[in-house]
Amino acid sequence: xxxxxxxxxxxxxxxxxxxxxxxxxxxxxxxxxxxxxxxxxxxxxxxxxxxxxxxxxxxxxxxxxxxxxxxxxxxxxxxxxxxxxxxxxxxxxxxxxxxxxxxxxxxxxxxxxxxxxxxxxxxxxxxxxxxxxxxxxxxxxxxxxxxxxxxxxxxxxxxxxxxxxxxxx
Ligand SMILES: [Zn+2]
Numbered sequence: 001x002x003x004x005x006x007x008x009x010x011x012x013x014x015x016x017x018x019x020x021x022x023x024x025x026x027x028x029x030x031x032x033x034x035x036x037x038x039x040x041x042x043x044x045x046x047x048x049x050x051x052x053x054x055x056x057x058x059x060x061x062x063x064x065x066x067x068x069x070x071x072x073x074x075x076x077x078x079x080x081x082x083x084x085x086x087x088x089x090x091x092x093x094x095x096x097x098x099x100x101x102x103x104x105x106x107x108x109x110x111x112x113x114x115x116x117x118x119x120x121x122x123x124x125x126x127x128x129x130x131x132x133x134x135x136x137x138x139x140x141x142x143x144x145x146x147x148x149x150x151x152x153x154x155x156x157x158x159x160x161x162x163x164x165x166x167x168x169x
Contacts, residue, residue: 007106011113011125013040014103015134018072018123020065033065043099044068045092067091068100076123079111080104118142 017040021031029035037049044065052061068091075084085108089101107114113126117134119142124134133139 007102010099010103011106013043014072014100015123015125018069018076020069045098076114079114080108
């Protein structure tokens, strides 16, 4: 269990990486790039943020992190198929083992953990096979929503019954 802990955290950081939004300018937001770099230095090699590269499917040069993110997003959709995972791992510099590579490896070996949140749709790493939300926030909102939905559906009936039973007292 103990040696499973760290890769799980790395895998969660990989989910954060995959959810980064270049247009998010709020430095406190988890999908902001500067926020991520500050919190997870060296998760991906430093030149991922500064160097650009063109690929076969996109001749227009893009930042390394953008290309890697695309691969991660593709991998997530298909529960980390071997081919995409190998590609991702090989994408980094040789001889240096970056945390993101270990995270990719971990998710390739634990494919079921790569999930999309049922409420907000962001990618997250499941702690148990039953996990369906990315975190407590979504869990609580979803629970509130389902209570609200229940209330909309059954509320009038329930209220009716209550007033009736009050009256009969
Ligand atoms: Zn969520």
